[in-house]
Amino acid sequence: MGYRVAVVGATGEVGRTFLKVLEERNFPVDDLVLFASERSEGKTLTFKGKEYEVKALTKAPSFKGIDIALFSAGSSTSREYAPRFAQDGAVVVDNSSAWRMDPEVPLVVPEVNPEDIRDFHRKRIIANPNCSTIQMVVVLKPIYDYAGVKRVVVATYQSVSGAGAKAIRELEEQTKAWCSGRDLPEARHIPKRIAFNCVPHIDVFLENDYTKEEMKMLNETRKIMHDENIKVSATCVRVPVFYGHSEAVHLETGRDITPEEVREVLKEAPGVVVVDDPEKGLYPLATDVEGRDEVFVGRIRRDLSFNPGIAMWVVADNIRKGAATNAVQIAELLIKEGLV
Numbered sequence: 001m002g003y004r005v006a007v008v009g010a011t012g013e014v015g016r017t018f019l020k021v022l023e024e025r026n027f028p029v030d031d032l033v034l035f036a037s038e039r040s041e042g043k044t045l046t047f048k049g050k051e052y053e054v055k056a057l058t059k060a061p062s063f064k065g066i067d068i069a070l071f072s073a074g075s076s077t078s079r080e081y082a083p084r085f086a087q088d089g090a091v092v093v094d095n096s097s098a099w100r101m102d103p104e105v106p107l108v109v110p111e112v113n114p115e116d117i118r119d120f121h122r123k124r125i126i127a128n129p130n131c132s133t134i135q136m137v138v139v140l141k142p143i144y145d146y147a148g149v150k151r152v153v154v155a156t157y158q159s160v161s162g163a164g165a166k167a168i169r170e171l172e173e174q175t176k177a178w179c180s181g182r183d184l185p186e187a188r189h190i191p192k193r194i195a196f197n198c199v200p201h202i203d204v205f206l207e208n209d210y211t212k213e214e215m216k217m218l219n220e221t222r223k224i225m226h227d228e229n230i231k232v233s234a235t236c237v238r239v240p241v242f243y244g245h246s247e248a249v250h251l252e253t254g255r256d257i258t259p260e261e262v263r264e265v266l267k268e269a270p271g272v273v274v275v276d277d278p279e280k281g282l283y284p285l286a287t288d289v290e291g292r293d294e295v296f297v298g299r300i301r302r303d304l305s306f307n308p309g310i311a312m313w314v315v316a317d318n319i320r321k322g323a324a325t326n327a328v329q330i331a332e333l334l335i336k337e338g339l340v
């Protein structure tokens, strides 16, 4: 049996990757409906060798007949349209931040809290966490279960694709201009020049001087792990990398645990690949994980400031595991559990 699947934001970075991931994983799609803004109306995208025309979301009279809707068209679109899809009978898996902290909406990483998916009934919306949070909790959970985690200090090195297709073009254009000695075009989609730079400003600044992106890493981690006591202090930085987020993660653990034990625990963990042999120069790199669905971890060592504590380097493809793949895994779970 197949499903009628809608992709909202189909022309974007995550939207296009939804199509690739659905195809690669042989997701049971009976029919596909693609939505984007009016700018993209009539464009075509290919899925399994067949062309599908993109429809303008605003012009759709109803969303009846859709079983599963995968959303990645920004928070305001999700806020307005996810309830309409849900009302018309679909289950929405939403990639924006609009619904993540709603107590009636489960926030799910299938390797971490698959059981939470069952609570989707009230709104028929399931939220996909923030990309930086997803890759961190996939690695955190097995360590948490083994030794406890009290506190996390994390610095992120986030690629421009996390800010969408326009931010990718912005890095390309600035880099080309810089290399050919021209004046750099003005920064528009990243707050400051991103070529050959690091920008500690993702999403908006809040009253406590953290950014919203940084607070997502605290609040979403607590919700996913069901632990309101876990402390997370994050600094989120945009770097001139096209795909793949990297994170320096420092943990205070509940009890002493050796780096060897952490490696063993993580080797057994679902969705995790350990790449950790510094003598051979082996550690995960954003350039190596592009196009992969797992979370990669290396540089595992004792933390010198937390006692007991562990430091590590965590890398994943933010558009895949950080967005499209995680959402498709949620949809697969819905099917497996007989919820759609």
Ligand code: A2P
Pocket (backbone or CB within 6 Å): 008, 009, 010, 011, 012, 013, 014, 015, 035, 036, 037, 038, 039, 040, 041, 057, 058, 072, 073, 074, 077, 163, 164, 165, 166
């Ligand atoms: P469009 O390509 O027509 O602008 P990205 O995050 O890579 O920038 O992609 C955002 C996606 O969300 C695109 O598919 C974009 O469509 C879509 N989108 C943006 N705003 C709207 C809107 N108001 N209604 C529907 N789709 C939207």
